Amino acid sequence: MIDIAGEKLSPEDYLSDVRPVWCPGCGHYFVLRALTQALAWLRIPNEQIGLVTGIGCSSRISAYVDAYGFHGVHGRALALGAGLKAVRPDMDVIVAGGDGDGYSIGGNHFLHACRRNMDLTYIVMDNEVYGMTKGQPSPTTEPDWQSKLAPEGTGIRRFNPLGIALASGASFIARGSAGDQKGLSRLIVEAIEHKGFSLVEIKTPCVTFRPEEKAWYKRMRKITIEPTDDMILAAQRIHGSDGFDTGIFYQADLPVFQPHFTEEKSIEDFEKEFEV
Amino acid sequence: MQSHSIQDRSVSVSVSGAGGSGAVTAGLILLKSMANAGYYGYMTRFSGPQIRGGESAVVLNFSDSPVERSARSSDIHFALDWHGFERFSDEIPLNSQSCVIFDNSHDALPDSVASTGAKIIEVNLKDQADQLKGSRPNAFAVGIVASQLGLPLNAVLEALEQILEKKGEEIFRAASEAVRTGYGLLEKKAAPLEQWKPVSHTRWNISGNEACALGALRASVKFAAAYPITPASDIVEYLAPRLEKYGGNVMIAEDELAAINMAIGGSFGGKPSMTATSGPGFSLMIEAMGLAIASEVPVLVINVMRGGPSTGLPTKSEQTDLNQALFGMHGEAPHVVVAPLDIADCVVTTQWAAGLAEHLQTLVVLLSDQRLGQSRAIIDAVPSQTFDLKRKILPVQDGKGSYLRYAVSPDSISPMAIPGNAAGRYTADGLEHTVSGKPSSMASDHLQQLKKREAKVTQFDYGRMWAEASFQQESTEIVVLTWGSVYHNAKAAVSELYHEGSPIALLGLRLLMPLQTEAIQALCKGKKVIVVEQSYSGQLYHYLKGQGAIDASALTLAKPGPLVLGSDEIKAFIKEAAND
Structure with a gap:
């Protein structure tokens, strides 16, 4: 057993023996490191972690963490994670995926996961591109980015995950940078410890299809002010940001959805209702 | 009253009216009254596409033995008004033997009804209701119908109390007064029930959808996630207040994509899980059903079929999602597809289906349909049984x-x-x-x-649950093969022919995938096979042929929804086929 009281755990204690398919230099490696570091700091027993992902480069992360993982279908990780959490409130359920998985094909589930405010942690590795299908524009891609699929750019304004999470009822909203290991690990720790739906949107460069994103590492900066539970102030911070600010934009104590049950009835009670 | 009704001891009643007129409530009260009086009954309901303000109708068939199919025609039809009645002309067949009673305070008698030659009785329920504060015409109608049937007044008042229990003393008092008044309004005729033998043992008043839900509870399903859809919503609506008192939960999903994924998540977490939907939702769930198969996570999906494609016939029945349930997944995705044969069987087959999902760690699809799901019947209590099927x-x-x-x-x-x-x-x-x-x-x-x-x-080894075979003997020459809600009408047709001396047998399939090809062959080889189903293209027929379960010479009787495939129609087809 790894979890011997007092023994210091390391990120390696949370790594599986499956080697990532990610390209060399991919930002996702840093996210994997930050996540396993956060789990080591929190000393959560591996078997109490549920890591649920969808489809895409980043969604492969569920195979790389030594926990109970589920690599499901495209866009539905939040729903699967909600089902798991509903029946297993004892577990720490972490849902992870990319910008396409979460904000495009899974957009509806994102809205309702925020609104439901279950005690889930949602890690989005946002690289503003579909990497696994080799470089198509995603909801967070800038409108003038040129690609095979949109040679002149999409001309469509970008999806604002933090603003939408706030409007939809998420109770913890943060942005992190893959380039800031320690800061990111701390954010993930805060997100897991927060009671309610926590969004950690992580800017993580796709070095293959968006090599220019490597410049993010230098551009990302920390917001220095304390987290707020004031929605107006949070909205100002989110919408006033150029997208390179990292930190907790909003954290509030909101009602958490967690189904409860009792065992007060028997099958005979139900059968009696039909009797004539 | 029709002479045949007395002979075979069954009587049929229908009630129609504008949405909100209380036709369905009247039907529920009559059904419960019959149960209280010691009889059996079966009720199907029909509604126009409107949610309120449209038209609705109930068709009831009563007997002193278990009955689970509609009659050929209505012995008594009560029209609370004639609003949109022409839409039900197919579902409520009237003829010269019928007795039509109607409230003449609304529209005049339609020519189409007058021309059936039915006996017509007019009553003015508006006048009656005006004289009795708080009363509604449908309660008078219940009293009138009960009197014409010879149903004891006490049985009706008892049913009224059970159904209006939660609506308060005043409403109950007005309604019971209206029933009494209605009961004395018309002269009593030779009442058919006088010949009947009431039973005294406990029976159940249950719908097919409720029966499926109960089966799931018996199987210890502990988590259900669903998105509302007609005609499947009743299943999770039944479960919602009960499951949370029975160690489980129902979760409202944002759509069917979420519902099936939530169920998979719950099952992965260790709890037997399910969802319930109908055609359009089932289409949305298909991708994740493949996930359950590939990842080997047990999950039960109940599809209460309605007419399709697309939005199709949302409130009406058809057996046309069979192909999709069998072959809808991309890739090669072995799974289990089962279908209950009647309301009692909804309890048993759902329990079995949930157990199979758990034991085999895969997707099990249960195909019910609108007719089966939304029909309500008085049936004998379904004894509990155990299947040794655990994860x-x-x-x-x-x-x-x-x-x-x-x-x-x-x-x-x-x-x-x-x-x-x-x-x-x-x-x-x-x-x-x-x-x-x-x-x-x-x-x-x-x-x-x-x-x-x-x-x-x-x-x-699926054991004996795979099908119900009846009337089999050495000399059997004809086998009628069917499934789902068509089963009871097919059984009635086959039963009549069998008793008339025809060497005919019936096979109702409960397990559709994996198909028990050899078992079917054993029963059908060298016989004249007729496949009866509610579809236009003959999905079951082509499936059985494609799998080699039946020969090329097999015949198909396939009729699309929403009209019921009646026993007369089935019998006529078999007779003609037998003579060829």
Whole structure:
């Protein structure tokens, strides 16, 4: 057993023996490191972690963490994670995926996961591109980015995950940078410890299809002010940001959805209702 | 009253009216009254496309023995008004033997009804209701119909009390007064019930959808996630207040994509899980159903079929999602498809289906349909039974072992680790995988896992549950093969022919996938086979032929919804086929 009281755990204690398919230099490696570091700091027993992902480069992360993982279908990780959490409130359920998985094909589930405010942690590795299908524009891609699929750019304004999470009822909203290991690990720790739906949107460069994103590492900066539970102030911070600010934009104590049950009835009670 | 009704001791009643007129409530009260009086009954309901303000109708068939099909025509029809009645002309057949009673305070008698030659009785319920504060015309109608049937007034008042229990003393008092008044309004005729033998044992008043839900509870399903859809919503609406008092939960999903994924998540977490939907929702769930198969997570999906394609006939019945349930998934996705044969069987088959999902660690689809699901009947209580079908679970141990989630075993079912068990950490995957669950696109892994997933489903012994065979004998020459809500009408047709001396047998299929081809062949080989189903294209017929379960010479009687495939129609078809 790894979890011997007092023994210091390391990120390696949370790594599986499956080697990532990610390209060399991919930002996702840093996210994997930050996540396993956060789990080591929190000393959560591996078997109490549920890591649920969808489809895409980043969604492969569920195979790389030594926990109970589920690599499901495209866009539905939040729903699967909600089902798991509903029946297993004892577990720490972490849902992870990319910008396409979460904000495009899974957009509806994102809205309702925020609104439901279950005690889930949602890690989005946002690289503003579909990497696994080799470089198509995603909801967070800038409108003038040129690609095979949109040679002149999409001309469509970008999806604002933090603003939408706030409007939809998420109770913890943060942005992190893959380039800031320690800061990111701390954010993930805060997100897991927060009671309610926590969004950690992580800017993580796709070095293959968006090599220019490597410049993010230098551009990302920390917001220095304390987290707020004031929605107006949070909205100002989110919408006033150029997208390179990292930190907790909003954290509030909101009602958490967690189904409860009792065992007060028997099958005979139900059968009696039909009797004539 | 029709003479045949008295002979075979059944009587049929229908009630129609504008939405909100209380036709359905009147039907529910009459059904319960019959139950209180010691009889059996079966009620189907029809409604126009409007939610309120449209028109609705109930068709009831009563008998002193179990009855689970509609009559050929209405012995008594009560029209609370004639609003939109022409829409029900097919569902409510009237003829010269029928007695039509109507409230003449609304529209005049339609020519189409007058021309049936039915006996017509006019009453003015508006006047009656005006004289009795708080009363509604449908309560008078219940009293009138009860008197014409010879139904004891006490049985009706008792039913009224049970149904209006929650609506308060005043409403009940007005309604019961209206029933009494209605009961004395018309002269009593020779009442058919006088010949009947009431029973005194406990029976159930239950709909097909409720029966499915009860079956799920009996199977210890502990988690259901669903999105509202007609005609399946009743299932989860039944479960919602009950499951949370029985160690489980119902979760409202944002759509069907979420519902099935939530159910898979709940099952992965260790709880037997299900969802319920109808055609359009079923289409949305298809991708994740494949995930349940690939990742070997048990899940039960109930599809209460309605007419399709697209939005189709949302409130009406058809058996046309069979092809999709069998072959809808992309890739090769072995799973189980079952279908209950009647309301009582909804309890048993759903319990069995949920158990199969758990035991085989795969997707089980249960196909019900609107007619079966939304019909309500007085049936004998369904005895509880046990199926020895449990999920094989990895024993809890400390420390990480060398757990192989998808290990190949003799029965191809590998123990499933439930989260929280340190020894069983793994990642369930919709990607093809190795025995450990590690993603792999190697040909050898794909072949191994394809074989495993197929073998566990096909090699399992489904026992006697796979079908109901009746009237079989050495001399059988004709076999009628059918499924689902058509079963009872087919059974009535076959039963009549059998008793008239025809060498005919009936086979109602409960297990549709994996098809028990050899068992079907054993019963059908060398016989004249007729496949009866509610579809236009003959989906079951082509499936059975394609699988080699029946010969090329087999005949098909396929009729699309929403009209019921009646026993007369089935009987006529068989007779003609037999003479060829």
